[in-house]
Amino acid sequence: MGRTFMIDPIKSARDAMTRGHFAEALRIAEAHVATQPFDVQAARLYATLCSELENADAERAWRNVIALAADDVEAHYMLGNLEGERGEYETAVEHFRAALGRAPIHPQLRASLGLALDELGQVHEAEASFRQALNGIANPPYALVAALARNLFRQRRFAEALHYFDILAQKSAIADATLNAAYATCLSSEGRDEEADTAFRRAIDRNNSGALGIVRDYSAFLMRRGRYADAMRLLEEARADSCADLLAASMLLICRMHLADWRDFDALRVNIIERVAQRLSQPDDVVPAYDFLALCDEPLLQRKVAQRWGEMDAPDISARPTGRNRQSGKLRLGFVSSDYNNHPVGRLVVGLFEQLDRRQFEVFAYATSAPTGDRFDERIDAAIDRYRSLDRRDPEASARAITADTIDVLFDLNGFSGGEAIRIFARRPAPVQINFLGYTGTLGSPAYDFILTDRYCVPPEQRDAFEEQLLYVEPCYLPSDPTRSRSPQVPIRADYALPEGAFVFCAFAAVYKITPQLFDGWMRLLRHVPGSVLWLRHLAADRVERMRSAAARYSVDGTRLIFAPGEDIDRYLARFALADVLLDSAPFGSHTTVNDALFSGLPVVTLAGESFAARASASQLRAAGLPNLIAHTSNEYVEIAHSLATNTALLDTARHALADPRKRSPLFDMDAYARAFEAAVAHAYERSTSGALNERA
Structure with a gap:
């Protein structure tokens, strides 16, 4: 009788794999597992082939491996990846950690654990896992370096992230649009703006999905550098004015305000405020808090916006420390x-x-x-x-x-x-x-x-x-330095192309604080005060052209808008003497400009609103003894300014109040202010040491 040769199905399956015949290998392994269900080696091979061929049975096969060998490293690793692919990151983490219990220095496992932790928002734990994966690897894979760079970027540790982004850039050109945008942000944080601009443009070029986040990031970069026209074009191309993205819509409106471009101002502003009032539930439901002060005068909505904006900047707040033992008494x-x-x-x-x-x-x-x-x-x-x-x-x-x-x-x-x-x-x-x-x-x-x-x-x-x-701190929160100096060279109106006999309304507010409603009031004044002019701060030529064109739409000759040059602080303070009245901005007042004007003896008209930003100028007027120059409606604002322009006695009374040191002292008495400030600070510290900080005063 001849000898019978036993065919090893595991060897046969592996031979088929070697020849590239994976379907044949899968058929052999599946048949063997069916007859030998407790063969761990066979179960593992079958699961491997299922994963290789993206077979629907892959997850069941790997779970079967774990049923046979609970601490199987490869099975936990593969199941962790499968769980991660469908967004079950907590379960993925459990599998990766189980595998690491047997293979603690497995770089690929560490990297996968880091990715899952990152998705769960556990950025510090993810960072540690990525760094452990990098340990001892002379030439780490691109994906691992990218993962750590992205993780550090999410933590806003831009300088550290940049180190790894630079490594990526040295390996090969960064292809991913989102990674390019993150790289650009890190470059910008280190002052490498030309490289940042290049990286952002590369991100835009490769943004095939049209991700609005990349458009926003590049626009924000351009806005920080004063390139509002470029940012506006980018946002308009992305249809930010009609999309559901609140942040993009807000950025577009802010760009236009900086450019004195008031197209669709009311519709955009109302839309933004209504959406803030209704909900702020999505990640992108945010509005830049500082700019919102110029859009909305409702304190409760300002708080809502500030909370969301602050969460983006500093999501984690540390516990309050205890006070120190003050030996010196100071x-x-x-x-x-x-x-x-x-x-x-x-x-x-x-x-x-x-x-x-x-x-x-x-x-x-x-x-x-x-x-x-x-x-x-x-x-x-x-x-x-x-x-x-x-x-x-x-x-x-x-x-x-x-x-x-x-x-x-x-x-x-x-x-x-x-x-x-x-x-x-x-x-x-x-x-x-x-x-x-x-x-x-x-x-x-x-x-x-x-x-x-x-x-x-x-x-x-x-x-x-x-x-x-x-x-x-009473009577006014704002410290007003009484020793500021003006240029000893006394300016004359001809220095600024101001007509000698004209009544000069000046408005040195930043352009983004000028709303169409405010501009409407200013034009009404120019129409009703013959020969008057409006003196504005220095603006670029495109803004000047827009504002003069806007004036023409109100039947006001655009040349009656005169723009001051950019000047040093001494000349700036001296030129207030050439104006007759300062018109404050609203709802976001020009608080320091108002202070400078009052210090220079120039009467100010302000419109007091509801919010801190809309009342700070009025607080100064009250402390300066000029509450009669505070308006509470837009019509009253125009009426007060018109009265000052047409009633010489009223204007002289206001000027005299500012010229009299006894009347000015509540606002410009820095010694009295310092004492009130010290008392307030001592009170705040006493509340902290008495444990009363958690009680609303």
Whole structure:
């Protein structure tokens, strides 16, 4: 009798695989598993072939492997990938971790775990997993480097992310549109703007899906650099005016406001406000909080917008630290700002620093931008006890530096106006944190305990519109430096092409604060005050042309709009003497411009609204003894300005009030302001040490 040879089905299946005959291999493996259901090796081979051929039985096959060998690394890995593909990331994480229990240094497993954790929003755990996957790999795969770069980008750790994006770019051109957009943002954060622009354009070119997020990111980059026309074209091409994306629609309107382009202004504005009022439920249901102040005068809606905008910038808020044991008896005050220079905030706050009582307080200035070396920078440096430079790109390190200085009360002089301070404050480096001066509205974040204001700007009955508790300094919250200097060279009207005998209404508001409704009131004034002119701040030629064309539509000769040049601060302050009345903007008032005008003896007409931003100018007029120049309706605003232009006695009375130091002192008495400020700060700190911060005052 001849010998019988046993055919090994596992070997036969693998031989078929080697020849590329996967379907044949699958048939052999499936038949063998059917007769030998407890053969782990066969079950694993069958599952592998199912995955290779994308067979619908793959998931059941891998689960069968785990039923036979609960700690099978490959089975858990493959099931983790399958769960991840259908969005079941928590289950995927369980499988990957089970596999890592047997293969802890498996780079591919670590990478897959990181991807699943990233999808769950567990960015720190995901980062650790990616870094463990990279350990010991001399030439890491593109996908793993991209995953870590994207993870760091999501954490807003742009400098670190850029390191890995640069590695990717060296490997090969980054093809993915979303990755290019993230790379561009990181390049921009490091000041590599030309490269960032190139990366953004590459992202737009490769944005085959039309993802609006990429359009928004590039538009935001262009807007930060003052390229509003380019951003507007990009958003218009993406149909941002008619899409469901609230952020894109808001950005388009903001671009147009910066360009004095008021097409569809009312429709876009109403649409944005209605959508804010109805819901903010989707990830893209956000509006830039600072710009919203110029669109909407409703404090409760401003709070809603601020909360969503702040969540984007600083989603995680650290717990409040306990106060330090103050050995010296002095309170340590810290002021965080990007504007310690010739900027409205720097010019306003320097006088306060000089007047604070050093027997009670130590003053620390934390700068999130490089010093400019101008005289305001130098004056601030001389007025404080310690000056520290912070890296705005690293809020964690910045917060640690402030904590190391054991600051008692920390002030954010930026808010949403710039400087990234909110990300520092989210780390809670001080026991008491106060929103002050840079942003006239709630920051909507529990990182801030108080907002410093006055009872006119924010009446007590508005406390529900603020996340912060209200901390009052009376009669006006705004510090007004009385020692600011003007150019010794006295200007004349001919220097600015102002008609010698004309009544000069001036309006030096930023162009984005000028709404069509406000402009309508200004044109009514020019029509009803013969020979008058409107003197505006320096604008680019395209804005000048649009505003003069708009004036013509009101039957006003466009040449009656005269535009001042850009000038240094001394000349700027001196030129107020050439005007007759300053017209404030609304609903977002021009607070520092109003202060400069009142300091220069120039009467101001303002329209008081409901919000802090719409009442701050009026608060100054009250403190300056000119409440009669505060309007409460658009018609009253025009009427008051018209009365000043046509009633010489009324105008002279207003000028006299500003020329009399005794009448001006409540607004410009910095010594009295400093004492009121000190009392408010001491009260805030006392509430924190008594455990009363959680109680609404």
